[in-house]
Amino acid sequence: MKKKSFTMLLTALLAFSTLLAGCGGNNNQASSETASGESTAKPVETEAPKEEVKAGPTEIKIMLPLNTTETPPDRIKIELEKLTNTKLTYQFYPADTYEEKLNSSFATGSLPQVTYLKNQTTFIQMKDAIKDGQFWEIGPLLSEFPNLSKLKPEILNNTKVDGKLYTLYIGRPLARQGIIYRKDWADKLGLKAPANVDELLAMAKAFTEQDPDGNGKKDTTGIIDRNELTYGAFKTVSSWFGTPNTWGEVDGKLAPDFTFPQYIDTMDFFKKARDGGYMNQDFAATSKTDAVNMFTSGKGGLYIGGSMQDIDSLNKDTIKNFPDAVLDTHSMVAGPGGKFAQWMIPGYNNVVLFPKSAVKDEAELKKILAFFDQMMTPEVANLMYWGVEGVHYTVEDGKAKPGDDKELIEREVKGFKDSVIGEYETNGMYQSYNVLPGRIHAEELVLENVKVGVPDPTAAMDSPTYTEKGVELQQIITDATYKYIYGQIDKAGFEKEVENWKSRGGAKIIEEYNALYKK
Amino acid sequence: MQELTAQPAPQPKRIYKSNSELKKRLWRNKWLYVMLTPGVLYFIIFKYLPMYGLIIAFQDYKPYQGITGSDWVGMKHFSRLFTEPDFLNILVNTLILFGLNILIYFPIPIILALMLNELRGTFFKRTFQTLFYLPHFMSWVIVVSISFVMVTMDGGIVNELLAYFGFEKINFLLNPSWFRPMYIIQVIWREAGWGTIIYLAAIAAIDPGLYEAARMDGAGRLRQVWHITLPAIRGVIITLFILKIGSVLDLGFEHVYLLLNSMNREVAEIIDTYVYTAGLRQGQFSYSTAIGFFKSIVGLIMVMTVNKISKKMGEEGVY
Numbered sequence: 001m002k003k004k005s006f007t008m009l010l011t012a013l014l015a016f017s018t019l020l021a022g023c024g025g026n027n028n029q030a031s032s033e034t035a036s037g038e039s040t041a042k043p044v045e046t047e048a049p050k051e052e053v054k055a056g057p058t059e060i061k062i063m064l065p066l067n068t069t070e071t072p073p074d075r076i077k078i079e080l081e082k083l084t085n086t087k088l089t090y091q092f093y094p095a096d097t098y099e100e101k102l103n104s105s106f107a108t109g110s111l112p113q114v115t116y117l118k119n120q121t122t123f124i125q126m127k128d129a130i131k132d133g134q135f136w137e138i139g140p141l142l143s144e145f146p147n148l149s150k151l152k153p154e155i156l157n158n159t160k161v162d163g164k165l166y167t168l169y170i171g172r173p174l175a176r177q178g179i180i181y182r183k184d185w186a187d188k189l190g191l192k193a194p195a196n197v198d199e200l201l202a203m204a205k206a207f208t209e210q211d212p213d214g215n216g217k218k219d220t221t222g223i224i225d226r227n228e229l230t231y232g233a234f235k236t237v238s239s240w241f242g243t244p245n246t247w248g249e250v251d252g253k254l255a256p257d258f259t260f261p262q263y264i265d266t267m268d269f270f271k272k273a274r275d276g277g278y279m280n281q282d283f284a285a286t287s288k289t290d291a292v293n294m295f296t297s298g299k300g301g302l303y304i305g306g307s308m309q310d311i312d313s314l315n316k317d318t319i320k321n322f323p324d325a326v327l328d329t330h331s332m333v334a335g336p337g338g339k340f341a342q343w344m345i346p347g348y349n350n351v352v353l354f355p356k357s358a359v360k361d362e363a364e365l366k367k368i369l370a371f372f373d374q375m376m377t378p379e380v381a382n383l384m385y386w387g388v389e390g391v392h393y394t395v396e397d398g399k400a401k402p403g404d405d406k407e408l409i410e411r412e413v414k415g416f417k418d419s420v421i422g423e424y425e426t427n428g429m430y431q432s433y434n435v436l437p438g439r440i441h442a443e444e445l446v447l448e449n450v451k452v453g454v455p456d457p458t459a460a461m462d463s464p465t466y467t468e469k470g471v472e473l474q475q476i477i478t479d480a481t482y483k484y485i486y487g488q489i490d491k492a493g494f495e496k497e498v499e500n501w502k503s504r505g506g507a508k509i510i511e512e513y514n515a516l517y518k519k
Numbered sequence: 520m521q522e523l524t525a526q527p528a529p530q531p532k533r534i535y536k537s538n539s540e541l542k543k544r545l546w547r548n549k550w551l552y553v554m555l556t557p558g559v560l561y562f563i564i565f566k567y568l569p570m571y572g573l574i575i576a577f578q579d580y581k582p583y584q585g586i587t588g589s590d591w592v593g594m595k596h597f598s599r600l601f602t603e604p605d606f607l608n609i610l611v612n613t614l615i616l617f618g619l620n621i622l623i624y625f626p627i628p629i630i631l632a633l634m635l636n637e638l639r640g641t642f643f644k645r646t647f648q649t650l651f652y653l654p655h656f657m658s659w660v661i662v663v664s665i666s667f668v669m670v671t672m673d674g675g676i677v678n679e680l681l682a683y684f685g686f687e688k689i690n691f692l693l694n695p696s697w698f699r700p701m702y703i704i705q706v707i708w709r710e711a712g713w714g715t716i717i718y719l720a721a722i723a724a725i726d727p728g729l730y731e732a733a734r735m736d737g738a739g740r741l742r743q744v745w746h747i748t749l750p751a752i753r754g755v756i757i758t759l760f761i762l763k764i765g766s767v768l769d770l771g772f773e774h775v776y777l778l779l780n781s782m783n784r785e786v787a788e789i790i791d792t793y794v795y796t797a798g799l800r801q802g803q804f805s806y807s808t809a810i811g812f813f814k815s816i817v818g819l820i821m822v823m824t825v826n827k828i829s830k831k832m833g834e835e836g837v838y
Contacts, residue, residue: 100799107582107804125802134583221673227780281672285692285780290667299673357583471801475784482781486693504604 058367059087061112061358063105064419065350066092072415079383080416084374092415098122111355113368116170116419123159123167123351127467130161136354136365139165145369147376150426155347158459168372169348171423175449177236177342178308178331180438182301184324185212185220196334197240197269200302204278207301213322223279224300226291229478232283233304238266239343239454242335246343246456247513254457254513256506258477259498265336267494270485284482298322308442315436316406329442331449344453346460352421375421378428385420385429387413399433463512469505476501576809596809605788613789616770619703625763627707628714629756633744635715636722648719651712662709663777666701667692693782702778706771721755722748757834765822769814790814 071092081088091112093101098118105111106129117123129135142149142165151169159167179194186192186203189210194200204222206212213220225233239245243262247254257263273279280286280294295303296317303314308329318325334340352372359365374380386393386400392409393400402409424431434440463470480497483489489497502510545552571586576596578589600606631651638644654662670677670691678688691697729747738746772791779787790810798807826838 103799103802103804106802107580109582109585129581129583132581132583134581219674281688281690282692284782285667285671294673472797479781479784486782488782 057081057085057087058371059089060114060368060371061089061091062114062116062419063091063093063101063112064116064415065095065098065118066415067095067418068410068414069094070411072412075412076383076387076416079388080380083380083383084371086371090415099125106355109357111353111358113354113358113364115353115355117351117353119350120346120348121471124467124470126353127161127462130166130353134356135166136356136359136362137164137166138168138354138365138369141362141366141369144366145373147373147427148369148421150376151422152347152426158346159348159351160460162462167351167353168421170350170352170419170421171347171426172345172349173423173446173450174344174347175342175453176307176309176442176446177231177305178329178442178445178449179333180295180303180306180308180311180314180327180329182207182212182325183328183438184326185301187326188212188214193328193330194333196338197237197336200237200240200333201269201273201278204273204302205276208276208278212301213298219299221278221280221294221300223273223302223304224291224295225279225283225304226286226288227284228288228305229481231305234266234270234481235343236305237269237333238263239341240333240335241266241269242337242339242341244457245454247458249457254517255510256477258481262335264491264494267481267484271487274485275487284486292317296321298325308445309439311438311442312436315438326438328438329445331445340452342449342453344450344455346456350418352419372421376427378430381420381422381424381427381429384416385413386417393430395430396433398430400430401433401435457517458513461513461516463509463516465505465508465512470509473501473505473509476504573808573812575805576812578805580805580808582804592805596806597813599806600810600813605793608785609788609790609793612786613770613791615786616699616702616775616789619699620706620770621763623703624706624710625760627711629718629752631711632715632718632722632752633748635719636748637740637744648712648715651715653712654709655713657709659709659771659774659777662705663774666705670701693780695783695786698778698783698787702775705774705778717755717759718752721752725751754835757829761822761825761829764825765818769818 077088077090080086089112095118099122102111102115102117102122117126126135139160142151148168152171155169155171156165159165159169179200181193181203185207189206189212191203191206192199194203207220207222209218211218211220223233229235238257241262243257243260243266246257248257248260249255250260270279274281274283280291280300283291286294291303292314294300296314298318298321303310308331311327311329315325315327318327331342332340354365354368359368375384382389382400386402387409389395391403392413393402395401420429421427434443476497480489480494484491484494498506574586575589577591577593578586579592579595580586580589635644635648635651638647667675669675670689672678672688672690672692677691682688689697691701725748729751730743733743733747770789770791772795775787775789776792776795779792794807794810794814797803797810829835
């Protein structure tokens with residue numbers, strides 16, 4: 001009996017510690033936000049050498065998202081420090097969980113002097129804090145910096161909060177989305193690049209049913225999409241259908257895109273594509289990685305929505321599996337009325353903020369801005385964007401041609417590449433020298449896209465309700481859109497969800513935007 | 520949980536007549552107290568001090584102003600939680616998953632342990648046990664990815680088999696009615712073997728003489744299990760049950776979050792995933808702290824209730 005109770009005690013203790021470990025996870029949800037953020041926040045920090053230099057290079061800590069799996073080595077950083085007389089500490093965090101890291105560092109007041117956000121959505125979420133005065137306003141200082149003042153005013157305008165500028169932007173082409181498709185498949189079936197949405201559906205159908213890879217099996221799909229309505233296929237196709245970009249005008253008033261009939265048409269398009277089996281059936285649960293893998297492993301022939309410039313990496317992986325594969329890009333797909341349209345981003349994909357909690361005074365802020373000013377010289381911009389000349393790229397015809405060792409570039413340069421302020425027009429860095437025909441075509445299409453580009457009329461507007469719950473409310477519409485495509489709800493059901501959106505704050509967002517729109 | 524911190528220390532029952540006697544006692548047991556210190560510090564630093572952070576559930580927490588500078592808003596975030604249209608749904612989802620855990624998952628390790636115990640030959644026993652608990656070491660990401668590959672409609676093996684035998688393909692990943700079965704199957708696959716460890720330890724401590732006596736009396740295998748093994752591990756079962764109840768609203772955030780998508784949100788959104796989306800992804804710190812707080816309180820109440828009940832029934836309970 002004594003033996004028994006001893007075992008009992010042991011097992012109880014063991015189980016207890018398991019419980020406590022479990023408790024820790026959620027009891028401390030609050031605490032991990034308040035207390036332990038600092039300690040968990042530094043897995044991939046690259047520390048600068050700790051020697052004191054008399055001239056005193058500016059010490060700057062930078063936090064930014066990382067789109068590769070490994071933290072880049074110091075090679076670029078060391079060059080960068082030499083060029084700019086700084087001592088840099090880069091804190092790279094995986095882009096997948098960047099929001100989490102951003103918010104927990106923010107909650108614990110441990111953001112570094114230079115904080116990159118992740119995308120427009122994280123920017124919207126930060127707006128409250130920006131209005132609260134937690135970040136430095138930099139607008140009035142820009143004119144003191146010759147290079148920073150070159151930044152495009154129309155894009156800066158899109159990043160303003162309450163008419164004031166707090167951020168520097170990372171420029172991106174206004175409309176780079178389109179189709180990347182298997183040209184070899186299309187050629188084999190005698191198909192041309194789709195000129196309108198009907199031909200697009202026909203191509204998806206043909207890719208599914210007519211055995212384009214010629215292996216005698218019906219094992220191919222037309223469109224490969226992923227669980228993402230904006231940067232996946234949906235929004236791009238919807239702009240071809242003529243849906244406005246996020247918000248559009250009806251009778252002189254702004255209304256959200258999902259209240260337009262073209263939005264329903266787009267949903268019908270995808271419903272048809274999915275019901276017919278012309279797209280991957282589980283696209284609502286397919287990650288970007290899975291989607292890319294499906295495409296490069298020859299399961300599908302149309303990759304829509306992402307940047308057409310991604311053709312480089314898609315091509316690289318596809319020809320590994322199918323040496324004869326030919327990829328091409330395409331974006332001019334007319335809507336049912338024969339009209340062309342492309343949705344546009346506001347010219348940036350990310351911004352940088354300077355937290356007051358880390359940057360003590362204006363003098364320090366100016367020092368940091370001086371670093372960014374240098375970043376906008378061709379020399380520094382090229383180093384960060386292309387790497388070291390002769391190692392990562394060579395110059396041909398005044399353009400940068402990436403070296404053959406793609407893995408090396410990805411490992412050493414990619415981390416810095418995504419943080420370059422401005423675009424080649426403003427920071428003077430090399431444009432890319434392309435060899436792949438599909439990529440050259442993509443660059444032409446990017447310029448064509450802008451000609452029929454549709455901007456988001458609310459890009460520079462500020463609705464308090466949208467800032468507070470816009471992202472949360474959007475989930476209702478996103479869910480409803482998927483449910484419609486999967487046939488779980490019909491048009492009436494979708495409209496009910498739109499009403500739900502309105503009643504939970506959407507109506508107020510419409511009101512607030514329209515109040516600004518009239519001004 | 521304060522009891523636990525005190526548990527390793529011997530509780531002197533006497534009341535000391537003078538200070539000096541107490542000092543003498545303390546001095547005599549000094550090494551016990553020294554050994555106790557790290558544990559106590561651990562609980563103070565990592566379990567009790569962080570509770571200070573719960574304050575922000577009653578504030579409109581603004582990081583720049585900190586806890587001292589943020590405005591007090593009383594129960595605002597709690598009332599928002601209880602009036603949120605989704606709240607009831609989320610709570611029900613959480614409770615249903617918890618119910619599945621208790622009803623379907625909880626007995627399985629016990630049955631498995633009893634079965635393993637009936638295996639003769641240490642070699643088989645060890646091998647099977649190892650095979651059963653290996654999945655525990657795979658992260659949820661891997662478990663969910665494996666299931667994704669197996670059940671996707673685009674060439675997943677399960678659906679291919681269904682199609683081969685002339686059945687209709689099933690949309691496991693996106694169909695709300697398949698979410699709960701998928702969830703519980705994955706939990707069982709990953710955790711059942713691991714759960715047997717404690718039961719096997721308890722079974723190992725049973726006096727072999729009892730079995731011998733039972734066999735003399737003509738009891739078969741099943742009789743022995745029913746009359747000896749089960750009663751002997753009853754205490755352990757009850758202890759683990761109480762602990763399980765304590766984590767009532769705690770279902771493994773990562774697992775559910777990975778399975779969650781737009782199509783099954785109505786059944787798959789649970790308190791944990793909601794806290795994550797509202798708190799960390801959308802930066803509503805105070806609100807999500809309030810939800811977490813609510814969850815912990817429910818857990819605490821449940822443990823205390825069940826513990827009381829089990830004590831009333833003459834069992835040992837956990838404290």
